[in-house]
Amino acid sequence: MAALLEVRNLRVEFPTRRGVLTALDGVSFDIAAGEVLGVVGESGAGKSMTGAAIIGLLEPPGRIAGGEIRLDGQRIDNLPYERMRRIRGKEIGAIFQDPLTTLNPLYTVGRQLVETMQVHLGIGAAEARRRAIGWLEHVGIPAAAQRVDSYPHEFSGGMRQRVVIALALCAEPRLVVADEPTTALDVSIQAQIIALLKRLTREKGTAVMLITHDMGVIAETADRVAVMYAGRIAEIGPVREVVKHPRHPYSVGLMASIPPLDRRVERLAQIEGAMPRLSAIPPGCAFNPRCPHAFDRCRAERPELLEAGATRAACWLYDPASEKHVPESAIHG
Amino acid sequence: MFAFILSRILQALPVMLTVALISFAMFAYVGDPVAIMLGQDFTEAQRDALVRELGLDQPFFVQFAKFVVNAAQGEFGLSYRLSRPVAELIAERAPATLELAFCAAALALLVGVPMGVYTGLYRNSWLSRFFLTFSLIGVSLPTFLIGILLILIFSVWLGWLPSFGRGDVVQLGWWSTGFLTWSGIRALILPSITLGLFQLTLIMRLVRAEMLEVLRTDYIKFARARGLPNRAVHFGHALKNTLVPVITIAGLQLGAIIAFAIVTETVFQWPGMGLLFIQSVNAADIPVMAAYLLLIALVFVVINLVVDLLYYAVDPRLRVERGAVRGA
Ligand SMILES: Nc1ncnc2c1ncn2[C@@H]1O[C@H](COP(=O)(O)OP(=O)(O)OP(=O)(O)O)[C@@H](O)[C@H]1O
Ligand code: SF4
Ligand SMILES: [Mg+2]
Numbered sequence: 001m002a003a004l005l006e007v008r009n010l011r012v013e014f015p016t017r018r019g020v021l022t023a024l025d026g027v028s029f030d031i032a033a034g035e036v037l038g039v040v041g042e043s044g045a046g047k048s049m050t051g052a053a054i055i056g057l058l059e060p061p062g063r064i065a066g067g068e069i070r071l072d073g074q075r076i077d078n079l080p081y082e083r084m085r086r087i088r089g090k091e092i093g094a095i096f097q098d099p100l101t102t103l104n105p106l107y108t109v110g111r112q113l114v115e116t117m118q119v120h121l122g123i124g125a126a127e128a129r130r131r132a133i134g135w136l137e138h139v140g141i142p143a144a145a146q147r148v149d150s151y152p153h154e155f156s157g158g159m160r161q162r163v164v165i166a167l168a169l170c171a172e173p174r175l176v177v178a179d180e181p182t183t184a185l186d187v188s189i190q191a192q193i194i195a196l197l198k199r200l201t202r203e204k205g206t207a208v209m210l211i212t213h214d215m216g217v218i219a220e221t222a223d224r225v226a227v228m229y230a231g232r233i234a235e236i237g238p239v240r241e242v243v244k245h246p247r248h249p250y251s252v253g254l255m256a257s258i259p260p261l262d263r264r265v266e267r268l269a270q271i272e273g274a275m276p277r278l279s280a281i282p283p284g285c286a287f288n289p290r291c292p293h294a295f296d297r298c299r300a301e302r303p304e305l306l307e308a309g310a311t312r313a314a315c316w317l318y319d320p321a322s323e324k325h326v327p328e329s330a331i332h333g
Numbered sequence: 334m335f336a337f338i339l340s341r342i343l344q345a346l347p348v349m350l351t352v353a354l355i356s357f358a359m360f361a362y363v364g365d366p367v368a369i370m371l372g373q374d375f376t377e378a379q380r381d382a383l384v385r386e387l388g389l390d391q392p393f394f395v396q397f398a399k400f401v402v403n404a405a406q407g408e409f410g411l412s413y414r415l416s417r418p419v420a421e422l423i424a425e426r427a428p429a430t431l432e433l434a435f436c437a438a439a440l441a442l443l444v445g446v447p448m449g450v451y452t453g454l455y456r457n458s459w460l461s462r463f464f465l466t467f468s469l470i471g472v473s474l475p476t477f478l479i480g481i482l483l484i485l486i487f488s489v490w491l492g493w494l495p496s497f498g499r500g501d502v503v504q505l506g507w508w509s510t511g512f513l514t515w516s517g518i519r520a521l522i523l524p525s526i527t528l529g530l531f532q533l534t535l536i537m538r539l540v541r542a543e544m545l546e547v548l549r550t551d552y553i554k555f556a557r558a559r560g561l562p563n564r565a566v567h568f569g570h571a572l573k574n575t576l577v578p579v580i581t582i583a584g585l586q587l588g589a590i591i592a593f594a595i596v597t598e599t600v601f602q603w604p605g606m607g608l609l610f611i612q613s614v615n616a617a618d619i620p621v622m623a624a625y626l627l628l629i630a631l632v633f634v635v636i637n638l639v640v641d642l643l644y645y646a647v648d649p650r651l652r653v654e655r656g657a658v659r660g661a
Contacts (some may be wrong), residue, residue: 055558083564089560101551104570105650115569116559151649167559304648 003030011066036223051071093168103152110148120171128251237311246309356623430605437529449540471534480600543575584640
């Protein structure tokens, strides 16, 4: 069965005065219907960029310079603006990071819900309003029938993110791109928001691309995880495998830097060095200057995603033809 | 709401009193009204009588209080130059200025806002570049020069439009209007453009800057991500969010249009309050000058109040009750 979303060799470029920057390079992954794909990686790895490319809202001058994005087998990366607009909201919803800035301050939340549903569902104003109240109830806004006429500033941050979730889901899209939906929220309500998102998308069978820095959220919510590094996917696989037995040396470092919940540690492991700037991505494997296992081939040839046990990793260690091929369990610890 | 208006009016009082003080000071320090009114030949007794009649022998504060009380009733005495009540002179001239200011403001808003929206949305189109270049002219050329150039082109060379005066006016009670005759409307065109051009370009540049700012916000990106049509995003979500600063500036500019109609009225010999003011300055006709000054201050105060009320209408965040903490 074809996946709901297929991303193939996606390449995003930014023309700048000092040459063209490649923000995403050869990114490929699938999301099946109803599946939750977690996307993790250091700041600047290209997570948001990938989400923006999928919803067709890359900030100019950024542009898709290669590859394909398919929804249900149909290419959506090269559609004219108006055709893509009909897909946004209707087929692919989006949830942004900061609920304090995501809602238009001058319109009531009800009006924002009503206009979204009217645009996509072709329903009348009265019906849209009825459904808007229903959605507010659905996302856990108390006294929804009264609150529908409130303005965003009359809600708390957590409540606003609930409204944003309602807005993202109200036209019943099949995929939601959620870019750090809890990062801007108070720690005490992050879990509630994630639980809400999980419950609603499961009920409706909505697939989710969940971008986050929170491994706890990933472990609890995602079916699969993609680890991104310097505009590329370093590793992708089932969530338990990637979190518990990462194969790519970068994933290993990333997972080791997460404080375990069950025991105290003296000092968290850190990956030496920093992610390269887009203008200075090294040849070969982008991770090679920081990689404890790097060998000659890593500096010359760029690794594709290779089978690495239960996951796939872009690392030459997993190519049987490499001079330094290792059994996948060997690089842990 | 009522409390809000009341508090704004109370806040405006010191402003008006200060302007009144300045106006009043003109009587005392700019020229000697007694000397002006008596002319060349007078006796000491005549002089003393006039001083007493005008109340000039009384203490400063008593005189000022009288001035304020009279001014509040629209009573500014007689014009030195024309020997007619000042209030009557102003009432006669006000319609000309207000109609001109109205046309100039309408021009500035109805053309400036769409041009600003357009140049904000299509930053790199050649039309936007043209508008921006054109707006530099509007901002940098002095008003009198624009007026003279327009007269030169449209009156002298092309002979299409009159170069001075209001044309034929129709009397509606005490109000004289140029809107009801063809020649009155034609006469309004060049002065309105002259007076409104600066404001037009200012508003255009302001709307453009605000649009660029707003288009970068998350809620606009989110509106796009929800698949709203461009029309709704641009003219609903974006434009409405640019309105608060635009209302402020547009309001102040309307005040400026009325106040600075002086130059345009002089260039076009437009029989309005500005021209009256200039003639009064030349003749040291202090009662008229004082009345004009106070009237302009009043216009600004009223505009400020209207601007604040419009904020209320546009931005729900300001409707939060005073003192209430914004929900976290
Ligand atoms: N307008 C732009 N011009 C050039 N480079 C850009 C532009 N916008 C983003 N980038 C670069 O693209 C890369 C990917 O950015 P992106 O926002 O996708 O990172 P991210 O993984 O979402 O990080 P974070 O966790 O901080 O959100 C970054 O290196 C960033 O500097
Ligand atoms: S390819 Fe080489 S440098 Fe890159 S992660 Fe694997 S071992 Fe390290
Ligand atoms: Mg991001």
